[in-house]
Amino acid sequence: MEPHYQHLYDILAHSQGYIFPNEIDLQWGILIVVYPFITGLVAGAFILASLERVFKVKILKPTYQIALLTALSFLLVATMPLISHLSQPQRAYEIMITPHSSSAMAIFGFVYLWYLMVVLLLEIWFDYRHSMVVWANEKSGIMRWVYKILTLGVNDISPRTVKWDRKLGYIITVVGIPSAFILHGYVGFIFGSIKANPWWSTPLMPIIFLFSAMVSGISLVLLVYMIISYFRKQIIDLNVLDSIGKYLFFVLILDFTLEGLDQIQRIYEAGESFEILKLLVSSKLYLTLFVSQGLIGTIIPLVTLAFLQFYKHQIKVRKTMYFIIGILVLIGVYSMRWNVVIGGQLFSKSFAGFTSFKVGLIGLDGTLMAIFWLILPIGILAFLLWLLPPWKMVKEED
Amino acid sequence: MKFYVPPQIPRLALAFGLFITLFLVLRHFLVPDTFGKYGHYRAASLIDNTLPEIHYAGQQACFVCHQDIEDKKAQDVHSDIHCETCHGPGEKHVVNSKVEKILKPTGREFCGSCHALNAAKLKSAIFQIDLYKHNIGKNCIECHNPHQPWEMKK
Amino acid sequence: MSQSTSTMGNEKVVSSRRKFLKTAATIAGATIGYSWLKSSQVLLHAAEPKNESLPWYGIVIDIQKCIGCGNCAKACKNENDVPKEPFFFRTWIEQYTVKNDGSVDIVSPNGGIDGFEQRVPTEDIFKSFFVPKMCNHCSKSPCTQVCPVGATYESPEGVVLIDEKYCIGCRYCVQACPYGCRFIHPVKKVANKCTLCYHRLKKGLAPACMEVCPTGARMYGNLRDKNSEIVKFLKEHTTQVLRPHLNTGSKLYYNALSSEVR
Numbered sequence: 001m002e003p004h005y006q007h008l009y010d011i012l013a014h015s016q017g018y019i020f021p022n023e024i025d026l027q028w029g030i031l032i033v034v035y036p037f038i039t040g041l042v043a044g045a046f047i048l049a050s051l052e053r054v055f056k057v058k059i060l061k062p063t064y065q066i067a068l069l070t071a072l073s074f075l076l077v078a079t080m081p082l083i084s085h086l087s088q089p090q091r092a093y094e095i096m097i098t099p100h101s102s103s104a105m106a107i108f109g110f111v112y113l114w115y116l117m118v119v120l121l122l123e124i125w126f127d128y129r130h131s132m133v134v135w136a137n138e139k140s141g142i143m144r145w146v147y148k149i150l151t152l153g154v155n156d157i158s159p160r161t162v163k164w165d166r167k168l169g170y171i172i173t174v175v176g177i178p179s180a181f182i183l184h185g186y187v188g189f190i191f192g193s194i195k196a197n198p199w200w201s202t203p204l205m206p207i208i209f210l211f212s213a214m215v216s217g218i219s220l221v222l223l224v225y226m227i228i229s230y231f232r233k234q235i236i237d238l239n240v241l242d243s244i245g246k247y248l249f250f251v252l253i254l255d256f257t258l259e260g261l262d263q264i265q266r267i268y269e270a271g272e273s274f275e276i277l278k279l280l281v282s283s284k285l286y287l288t289l290f291v292s293q294g295l296i297g298t299i300i301p302l303v304t305l306a307f308l309q310f311y312k313h314q315i316k317v318r319k320t321m322y323f324i325i326g327i328l329v330l331i332g333v334y335s336m337r338w339n340v341v342i343g344g345q346l347f348s349k350s351f352a353g354f355t356s357f358k359v360g361l362i363g364l365d366g367t368l369m370a371i372f373w374l375i376l377p378i379g380i381l382a383f384l385l386w387l388l389p390p391w392k393m394v395k396e397e398d
Numbered sequence: 399m400k401f402y403v404p405p406q407i408p409r410l411a412l413a414f415g416l417f418i419t420l421f422l423v424l425r426h427f428l429v430p431d432t433f434g435k436y437g438h439y440r441a442a443s444l445i446d447n448t449l450p451e452i453h454y455a456g457q458q459a460c461f462v463c464h465q466d467i468e469d470k471k472a473q474d475v476h477s478d479i480h481c482e483t484c485h486g487p488g489e490k491h492v493v494n495s496k497v498e499k500i501l502k503p504t505g506r507e508f509c510g511s512c513h514a515l516n517a518a519k520l521k522s523a524i525f526q527i528d529l530y531k532h533n534i535g536k537n538c539i540e541c542h543n544p545h546q547p548w549e550m551k552k
Numbered sequence: 553m554s555q556s557t558s559t560m561g562n563e564k565v566v567s568s569r570r571k572f573l574k575t576a577a578t579i580a581g582a583t584i585g586y587s588w589l590k591s592s593q594v595l596l597h598a599a600e601p602k603n604e605s606l607p608w609y610g611i612v613i614d615i616q617k618c619i620g621c622g623n624c625a626k627a628c629k630n631e632n633d634v635p636k637e638p639f640f641f642r643t644w645i646e647q648y649t650v651k652n653d654g655s656v657d658i659v660s661p662n663g664g665i666d667g668f669e670q671r672v673p674t675e676d677i678f679k680s681f682f683v684p685k686m687c688n689h690c691s692k693s694p695c696t697q698v699c700p701v702g703a704t705y706e707s708p709e710g711v712v713l714i715d716e717k718y719c720i721g722c723r724y725c726v727q728a729c730p731y732g733c734r735f736i737h738p739v740k741k742v743a744n745k746c747t748l749c750y751h752r753l754k755k756g757l758a759p760a761c762m763e764v765c766p767t768g769a770r771m772y773g774n775l776r777d778k779n780s781e782i783v784k785f786l787k788e789h790t791t792q793v794l795r796p797h798l799n800t801g802s803k804l805y806y807n808a809l810s811s812e813v814r
Contacts, residue, residue, distance in 0.1 A: 005637045005738075012638070018658035020685075020732030021641045027723040027736070087721025087741040094701040094720055097425045100438050105724050106700035117417070122410070129406070152413055156405050164404035195798055196694055196730035349732050350814045352658050430718070439705035443715035447707075447747060448754040453631045454764065456757045483623055483764040487630050511667045512621045512766055518647050518668070518680035523767055524619045 007358075017353025026345050026357045029365045031081040034373055036187045036209065037216070037337045039078045043184035044217010045071040046120065046176060048247065053173045059243045065127065065390030066228060067221045072120050073380035079112060081373045085365050104190045115183045119176040124388075125152075126169035131393040133157050146387075184213040191340060198273035199280070199344040204262045211255035216333035218248045223326040226319070228385065238315055241322045242308075248329070249305040256298050259336075276351040284354060285343045288335045297332010301325045453487035456480075460488060463495070467545055474546040475525075484508075484544065509538040607774035608710045609748060610803040612785050613684050615810075617769035620645055620682040622664040624761035624770065629665070631749060631760035638662040640735050642746040643686035643761050648812055650678045656812050683806070683813050684770065686761070687712060687733045687746035688794065692801030695725035695734060695745075704743060710775075710803060711748045719743050730795050748772065775803065 012024050049067035052060040083092045099106035133155050136147035154161075185206035191197075192205025222244045229236045266277070281289050304325055308318060346354050360366040435441035457480040461468040464481075471477050482488050486501035506529055515526045533541070543549050628643045629636060638661075645664030649657040649672045657672060668682070689712050696704050696712060703719040706712050719742035726734040726743060737744040749759035757763070762770045773782030785791075785807075792809040793802035806813075 005639070008637065008639045018646075018660070021638060021644050021660055021663045022726075022732050022735040024639050025735070027726045082722075085722075087723075087736060088719065091701075091718070091720040093428065094703075094718065096421075097428045098433055098438070098702055100700055100702045102697045103700040103724070104698065105722060109700075117414075126406070152409050154405050154409050160402075161404055161406070164406060168404070168406060194694075194698070194728050196728055345727075349730055350658065352656070352814065433702070436708060437705055438702040440702070440715050440718055443705075443713065443718065444707055446715065446717065447713050447750045450632070450751045452752055452755065452757065454627060454752075454757075454760045456763060478768060479766045480763055482627070483766050487627070511623075512619055514667075516620065516668060516670050516680075517672075517674050517677045518649070518670070518682050519619045520616050523617050523769075 007360075011356055011358070014356040015353060016356075017348070018350055019348035019353040019355050020350055023348050024355055026342070026355060028341055028345060029085065029357075030342075030359050030367060030370045031085040031365050031373070033334070033337045033341045034370045035078065035081040036184075036191075036341070037334050038074050038081065038373070038377065039187050040184055040209065040213030040216045040333065040337075041220050042071045042075045042078060042115075042217065043180045043210070043213040044215065044219075045074070045221050046180045046217070047214055048218050048221050048244070050173050050177045050180070051247070053170065054177065057243070059239050062237060062240055062390075063221055063225050063244070065388075065393070066225055066385075067217075068120070068124050068127070069384045069388065069390075070221060070224050070381055071217070072124060073384055074377040075112075075116055075120060076380055077373055077377045080376075081370065084369060084373070104186070104193050108186055108190060111183055111186050115176075115179050119172060119179045123169055123172045123176060125150075126165045126172065128388055128393070129154060129165050130157055130162050132388075134394050135392075181210055185210045187213075191344070196349060197344050198271065199277060199347070200340065202262055202266070204258060204265075208255070208258050208262060211251060211258055212333050212336050214251045215248065215255050215329055218244060218251060219326040219329040219333075222248070222322060223330075224381070226323055226326075232391070236319055238318060241319065245305055245308060245322055245325070248325070249302070249309065252298065252302055252305065252329070256302065273351055276347045280343060280347050280354070284346050284356075285339050289339050289343070292335035293332050293339060296328050297335055301328050301332070451489070453489050454482050455487075455489040455492045457482065459492045470543075470545045474548055476545060476547060504537060504539055506536075506538055509544075604776065606708050608776040609689065609753075609772055610710070610775040610782055610786075610805065611686070611689065611748070612771040612773075612782055612791065612805050612807065613686075614769045614771070614807040615681055615683060616808045617767045618645070618682040618684055619767055619769075620647060620664060620668045621766060622667050623764040623766065624684060625663045625665045627760040627764040628746070631752075632747070634744070635738055637738075640738065640744070642733070642744070643684060646683045646685060646813075647680065648683060648810065649680040650810075650812060651676050652678050654678075679810075681808075681810060683809075684761075685731065685733070686804065687748070688731055688800065688802035688804040689746075689748060690800040690802045692799060694728040694730065694798070694800055698724045698728040700724065707750070709753070711750050711753070712745070713747055713750060714743050714745060716740060716742050730798050730800065 008024055015024060045067045049064050051057055052064045083089050086092055095106055095109045099109060129151055132147045132151045136144055136151065139147065188206035188209030191200040192202060195201045225240065226236055304321055308321060342357055346357060348354065362368055430440050432441035460481040484503060488500050490498040491500045510529050512524060513527045515528050519526060541551055543551060622645060625641060625644050628634065632642060634640050634642055641663040644660055646658055646660045647668050651657065651672060659671065689710060691710060693706060693712050696706055700722060701718060701720055703715045704712065704725055721736060721742055723736060726736065734743055734745045752759055759772060762772060771782055771785065773780040775783060777783065786805060789807045791805035791807050793805060
C-alpha cells in the first residue's frame with residue numbers, strides 16, 4: 001500500500017517558523033479529543049449519582065439511575081476512540097497482558113477495568129437485582145432468561161437479602177467516589193506526566209481534568225434527564241433542575257478558578273516555553289480557548305446560573321435556560337479537551353514554530369468516526385433504559 | 399448463631415474468580431516467550447533489531463579490492479573521508495561488483511555540498527570555496543583528483 | 553512462641569525471641585526500604601548498566617566540525633529504509649543563524665539532506681552553526697518510560713530500540729520525546745527512530761551516519777571503557793546535552809553547544 005503524503009506536504013506549506021521535521025504530522029487527532037471527553041462524562045455522571053446516594057440528596061433521586069446508566073453507556077465506549085486511533089489496533093490486548101508499570105497509558109487499562117467491573121457494574125447490579133428478579137418472573141420467553149442471567153442466578157428477594165443489596169451497594173458507592181476521581185484524574189495524568197510538553201506538563205492537569213469532568217458529567221445528566229422526561233411525556237421537576245444547576249454552578253466556579261490559577265502561574269513563571277505558548281493561545285487556539293471554552297462554555301453558563309440562583313423566572317424559561325446551559329457547558333468542555341490535546345501538539349518542541357491541523361472527515365481517525373463514538377453511547381443508553389427502566393423498578397421503602 | 403453470608407457475595411466472588419482466571423489463562427498463552435528476560439520487553443526483539451541488511455559496507459570492505467585508492471587517499475587531505483561518503487551505499491557492489499555499480503558523483507554542486515562557502519562552517523573545519531567566483535564553468539575534477547585533491551591535474 | 557519452648561529456660565526464650573524480633577524488624581525494614589527504592593527506580597527509570605561485558609554506548613557530536621553537508625541524514629535514510637519524503641527522519645541537521653538584531657533563524661530543509669544555502673547575508677550574521685540531531689539514547693528515557701506495552705526499551709548496550717512486532721502504534725512515545733526524534737513509519741505503521749544502527753554495531757561496523765561523516769563530527773563509543781576515545785573526548789571538552797533540566801539522562805553529548813539550541 002502506497003501511503004499518501006500529499007496532505008503532509010499541505011501541512012508543511014502551512015507550518016510557521018521552525019518545527020522539527022518529524023513533527024509535521026500531528027500524532028493525536030480528534031479521537032484523542034473525544035476520549036477524555038467521554039471519560040469525563042462518565043466520571044462526572046457517576047459523581048453526581050454518588051452525591052445523591054452518599055449524602056442522601058433526596059431531591060436528586062429521579063436522576064440516580066439515569067446518571068448511573070449514562071455513566072455505564074459512555075464508559076463502555078470510552079476506550080473505543082483510543083483503540084481505533086492505534087495504528088495496530090489488533091495488538092491492543094498487549095496493554096492488558098504486558099502492562100508497563102511506568103506507563104500512564106498501561107495502568108489506565110486497569111483503572112478502567114476496576115471502575116467498570118468493580119464500581120459501576122456492581123453498583124448497578126446491586127441496585128437492580130431485586131427488580132430484575134421480579135421482572136424475570138413477570139416476563140416470558142427470551143427476556144425472562146435475559147433477566148435471569150443478569151441476576152447471576154441470585155433469586156433471593158427476602159427482605160434480609162434485599163437489605164444487603166442496599167448495604168453492599170452503599171459500600172460500592174463509597175469506594176466508587178474515589179475511583180471516579182482517580183479514573184478521570186488519571187486521564188489528566190496521561191497528559192500531565194509528559195514532561196516534554198510544557199502545555200501538558202503541569203501538576204494541576206489531573207485536577208483540572210477531574211473538575212471539568214464533573215462539570216461535563218453533571219451537564220450531561222441534566223440534559224439526559226430533561227430529554228428522557230420529554231420522551232416519556234413526564235413533567236420535568238424544576239426542583240431537580242435547580243438542584244443540579246446549583247451543583248453545576250459550584251463545580252463550574254471551582255473548575256474555572258483552577259484553570260485560571262494554572263494559567264496565572266504559567267504566565268507569572270514565564271518559563272522557556274512561555275513565548276511560544278503565548279503565541280499559541282493568541283493565534284491558533286484563540287477561538288477554541290477564549291471564545292468556545294472561556295466565553296461560551298464557562299462565562300455565559302456561569303453568569304446565567306448565578307442569575308438563576310437569585311431571580312426566579314417563569315418555569316418554562318428556566319427549563320429552557322437549563323437546557324441551553326447544559327449544551328453550552330458540554331461545548332465548553334469539549335473545547336477544553338481540544339485545546340489540551342490538539343493545542344499541545346500544534347507548537348513545536350523546538351519552541352520555534354507551529355504545525356497546523358486539519359481534521360479529516362473520513363478514515364479511522366476522522367470526524368465521522370469521532371461522531372460515531374459520541375453517538376454510540378446514546379444508543380447504548382437508550383437500550384439500557386429499555387432493558388433496565390428506572391421508572392419500573394420495584395419501590396423500596398427507605 | 400450461624401454467621402450470615404448474603405447470597406450475592408459467593409455468586410459475585412465466583413463470577414469475578416472466573417473472570418480473573420480466564421484473564422490469567424489468556425495472559426499465559428498470549429505473553430510472548432522471551433518477554434521479560436532482560437527487562438520489560440521481548441528479548442527476541444534484540445535479535446530482530448540486528449536482522450536488517452546493511453547498505454553501507456564500511457571502507458575496509460572497499461579496500462579489499464581497491465588497495466590503490468587506499469594508498470592514494472592516504473597521502474592527502476581526504477584520507478579520513480570514507481569511500482561511501484561520496485560513492486554512496488556500497489554493500490550491493492561488494493557482494494556483486496559486476497552488476498551493481500557505485501555512484502561516481504561529479505560536478506561543482508556535489509563538491510560544493512561540503513566546500514561551498516557558508517557562515518555556519520568553521521574555517522578550521524573545512525576548506526571553503528566561493529562557487530560563484532572560483533573558476534566558473536569548470537568542473538572541480540578537471541583540476542582536482544577527488545582522491546588526492548592537491549595533486550593538481552595539468 | 554509455644555509453651556513447650558519455655559521449658560528450655562526462660563532467659564533463652566526471651567533472648568531468642570528478641571533475636572527473632574530484631575531479625576524480623578530488619579527484614580521488614582529492609583523489604584520496605586528496598587521495595588520503596590525499587591519502586592522509585594521504576595518511576596525514575598534510573599537505568600544502571602548491569603552487564604559489564606557489554607559496551608555502554610554514548611555519542612558525541614562536535615558542532616564545530618559539522619559542515620552541514622547532509623551526508624549523515626542521507627545515509628541514515630538509505631541504511632534504514634526510511635521513506636525519502638521530508639517528514640520522517642532518524643537524524644537531521646539544523647542550521648541556526650543568530651542575527652545581529654538578536655533574532656534566531658532556524659532551518660532544516662529536507663532535514664539538511666540536500667545541503668544548506670546561506671539564507672541570511674553574511675553582514676547580518678552574529679553567528680551561525682549546524683546542529684545535527686538524532687536520538688539521544690537517554691538512560692532515563694521518557695519515551696521508553698511511557699510505552700504501555702514494552703515495545704520500546706533500552707538494550708543492555710544502552711541503545712533505545714523499538715520492537716516493531718510488538719508496537720501498538722499509540723504514539724505516546726512520539727509525544728514523550730522532547731527532542732522530536734520519533735515518528736510513525738508510514739508503511740510499517742509502528743514507531744520508528746534511530747537505533748544507532750544496532751544491526752551494524754553488532755557486525756562491528758560504525759553507524760551509517762558516522763561511516764559517511766566527512767569531518768568526523770560524530771563519534772560513538774563505550775562510556776564504560778575509561779580509555780575509549782569518547783571518554784577521552786568528554787574529559788577534554790566541555791560538553792552539554794540537550795534540555796538538561798528535563799533529566800532524560802541523555803547520552804548524546806554536544807561539544808560547543810550554543811544556548812539557542814533546543
